[in-house]
Amino acid sequence: VRHSVRTCLLFPLLSAPSAGCVGVCGRAPFSSCSPKVCIVGAGPAGFYTAQHLIKSRQDVEVDIYERLPVPFGLVRFGVAPDHPEVKNVINTFTQTAQHSRCSFYGNVNVGTDVSVKELQQAYHAVVLSYGAEGNRRMGVPGEDLAGVHAAKDFVGWYNGLPDNRKLHPDLSCETAVILGQGNVALDVARILLSPMDMLKKTDITQPALDLLAESRIRRVLIVGRRGPMQIACTIKEVREMVNLPDTRPEMVAADFKGIAEAVKEVPRPRKRLTELLLKTALDVPTEKEQEKRSKASRVWGFRFFRSPVEVLPAPDLSRAAAIRLAVNRLEGSGEGASAVPTGEVEDVPCGLVISSIGYKSLPIDPLLPFDSRKAIVPNTMGRVQKTAGVYCSGWLKTGPTGVIGTTMNNSFDTARALLEDMDSGALDVSSAKPGSQGVTPLLEKRGVKPVEFSDWEKIDNEEIKRGVAMGKPREKLLSVDEMLHVART
Structure with a gap:
């Protein structure tokens, strides 16, 4: 048989590597050849x-x-x-x-x-x-103020990314504004508003859980530059927001003008998502839903046709106190519609701004x-x-x-x-x-x-062990030094 790279593979068990599957490459199988x-x-x-x-x-x-x-x-x-x-x-x-x-x-x-x-x-x-x-920057004045975070960093903080473990966001304000309407934006909104009983059964980090337990945030607005027909999230994420305990939706009816007619012509996935938004925003709630909303202590809502212009500082200029939004209108329709500023602006008081406009x-x-x-x-x-x-x-x-x-x-x-x-x-x-x-x-x-992967398995086992002790699936190690210590012990 003419010995070749392929032959090394076809008959890998005929000889041990030390015996030498030697051919044109002169090397053992699964090695240099x-x-x-x-x-x-x-x-x-x-x-x-x-x-x-x-x-x-x-x-x-x-x-x-x-x-x-x-x-x-x-x-x-x-x-x-x-x-x-x-x-x-x-x-x-x-x-x-x-x-x-x-x-x-x-x-x-x-x-x-x-x-x-x-x-x-x-x-x-x-x-x-x-x-x-990396993070995509908003490119507006005030985005480097305290209280303004990229969604990637905020997500990394509650998920235990070592780079973000020292983030320590200030959650002492009443209103948070999230810029962007993709799935990550909704993840952040849900984490900010979820009951502690739900979160403490997950693998969210303990420092994040402790800070969220003290949070005073009661209202989260999820802002997008275009309209309900262009929202970037999936129906699953919106449904989770609608069903989130102890919350009620807060929409602007004018944002949905003409949407009921336009939705008839769009593909089914987009149609289902838009119909859920319409129902949540405009339909008279059922008796059960009305009861839930009346008891809710927290509020969330989409704000459409808005783009950030500036993050406004507190009087001492130390941190964010509000965000100024440009009011847009759409040119074109469907997925290709573009947002064009009308010249109007509105200011939304908020102490936490999270930019979820994309990773890079x-x-x-x-x-x-x-x-x-x-x-x-x-x-x-x-x-x-x-x-x-x-x-x-x-x-x-x-x-x-x-x-x-x-x-x-x-x-x-x-x-x-x-x-x-x-x-x-x-x-x-x-x-x-x-x-x-x-x-x-x-x-x-x-x-x-x-x-090596066997070293990672030591880290994995340690995290699971710590999690079990706390009633969670895992408690992540938060620093590279600690990971390396466990891996090499």
């Missing part, structure tokens, strides 16, 4: 890319590098604590991480601890999947192409432009859009492109590459000790 792919980022995009590569080609080896000591990215740090079912995908990611041809290296900051160029030298292909770690990716290597306007790596079907052997998946590829299912398909597409390039010869995998064996000495020299 295997195509080696490095993935930067251990969130959903990274794991889905790895999963598809491993399942689709029986010789490929995948190493996943992650800045934090813990995996799973936004599934761990972005999904709302009261949505545990969404986190079940971690089980699939764990199976991928435990596969014999997959390795996890946490606590490695690509771009600082090791460069992308060094990874290119060690691997046949590098896939950038590190997501969107950041460049990690000056030698890689990066579109700063779109905040993505320029690519064609995941192939990074003008950079052979480098690919991207997830939000770095498309921008921060969609849900976990969207990211899955996006990542599978990138994996397919990479595999096509292997098969066509566009990506040369004929020469041996050292993979992690080429990177580990560099990290050691720089004083970086990676966290």
Whole structure:
């Protein structure tokens, strides 16, 4: 039989690695003769890319590098604590991480601890999947005042992201304004208004729970620049707001003028969502709903056709006291309608402003192409432009859009492109590459000790143990130092 890379795979059990599956590459199976792919980022995009590569080609080896000591990215740090079912995908990611041809290296900051160029030298292909770690700014005066937070940071705070553990938002005001009407905005609104009995059974961090228990916020307004027909959230999230205990909706009837007629012509998902908004805003509530609303101590509501102009400070100029909103009208219709200022403004008193207008990716290597306007790596079907052997998946590829299912398909597409390039010869995998064996000495020299998946499992077990003691599914470790201490004990 002509011995080749493929033969190493087809008969992996005929000899142990030490006996040497020696052929044209002269190396043991699943070692230097295997195509080696490095993935930067251990969130959903990274794991889905790895999963598809491993399942689709029986010789490929995948190493996943992650800045934090813990995996799973936004599934761990972005999904709302009261949505545990969404986190079940971690089980699939764990199976991928435990596969014999997959390795996890946490606590490695690509771009600082090791460069992308060094990874290119060690691997046949590098896939950038590190997501969107930056915040889109509003670009208005006053956005740096105390009391103004990016939704990403606020979510990271209550979900235990080490970068945000010292946020300590001031919840002593009565009214909070959230700018943006996507699912993240509604997650934040729900967390601010949820009864403690609901939250304390989740994996929300204890410091966040303690602060929310003392919160004086009784009114949350969720503001969008366009109308009810363009709202960006899903019907599930709106329904959760409608059903939230001890709350009542507060809408502006004028915002829904003409919507009942317009909704007849739109696709079914948009129609159902808009009908729920109409019913919540305009219908006479049932007797049961009226009773719930009359007893409610907290209020929430959408405000449409509004854009931020300025965050207004308190008299001592130290913190936010109100937000000035431009009143808009729509030009066009449907998804493509654009908001145009009318010249009117209105001021809304509030002590907490949360900007939920989007995450954005950041460049990690000056030698890689990066579109700063779109905040993505320029690519064609995941192939990074003008950079052979480098690919991207997830939000770095498309921008921060969609849900976990969207990211899955996006990542599978990138994996397919990479595999096509292997098969066509566009990506040369004929020469041996050292993979992690080429990177580990560099990290050691720089004083970086990676966290392996078995180390993460120690952290996982400790968090679950602490959670059980508190009647919660887990209590997250909040600092990198503490994570590393547990991982190495």
